[in-house]
Amino acid sequence: MRTRYVVLGAGVLAAAAVLAYALLPGKSGGLLRPGDAQVVARGKAVYLGTCAVCHGANLQGQADWQTPDKDGYLPAPPHDADGHTWHHADQLLFDITKLGVTEGAKLKDYKSRMPAFEGTLPDEDIIAVLSYIKSTWPADIQKAHAEFERAYEIQSQAKQ
Numbered sequence: 001m002r003t004r005y006v007v008l009g010a011g012v013l014a015a016a017a018v019l020a021y022a023l024l025p026g027k028s029g030g031l032l033r034p035g036d037a038q039v040v041a042r043g044k045a046v047y048l049g050t051c052a053v054c055h056g057a058n059l060q061g062q063a064d065w066q067t068p069d070k071d072g073y074l075p076a077p078p079h080d081a082d083g084h085t086w087h088h089a090d091q092l093l094f095d096i097t098k099l100g101v102t103e104g105a106k107l108k109d110y111k112s113r114m115p116a117f118e119g120t121l122p123d124e125d126i127i128a129v130l131s132y133i134k135s136t137w138p139a140d141i142q143k144a145h146a147e148f149e150r151a152y153e154i155q156s157q158a159k160q
Contacts, residue, residue: 030149031090031127034135034142043132046125054114055079059136073111079133086137086145089152090130097126 033039048057054076055061061078068074079085085093095104100116102108117126134142 030146030153031094032131032134033127034131036131039128039131040135041132042125043128043130043135046121047129047132050117050121051129059083059133068111071111073113076114080136081138081141085133086141087148090149093130094123094126097121097130098123
């Protein structure tokens with residue numbers, strides 16, 4: 001009986017250690033690299049040349065972005081703190097950018113004017129753009145997104 005408690009206790013301690021490591025501040029996780037100045041600079045340049053035409057030079061998005069237009073399309077959302085970008089995992093943001101909203105987010109009937117950038121932008125540029133966007137968020141939102149991303153990674157690993 002005592003052996004079972006020792007084994008159970010060791011398992012609980014191991015799980016706690018893994019969780020504690022995953023939650024360490026500054027642990028790099030996720031796909032994006034908002035702390036890498038070189039990646040962020042590259043991302044800003046690509047963003048300004050490719051994305052700003054719709055999403056705004058200051059990541060502000062289009063006016064009334066949550067209301068569909070007369071054709072049923074939503075205007076381009078903001079990617080700043082006022083938008084919802086930071087509510088999504090890095091991989092989903094990457095998939096949406098690369099594959100388009102419908103395929104990337106697996107939304108069958110979603111109408112979007114955002115093009116898929118697969119074949120237009122290399123994966124490294126997509127990661128750089130998203131890293132730039134993430135780097136502009138206030139510290140509290142970056143922290144909330146990092147915590148969300150860590151929980152998402154733990155959940156994804158548990159499913160494997």
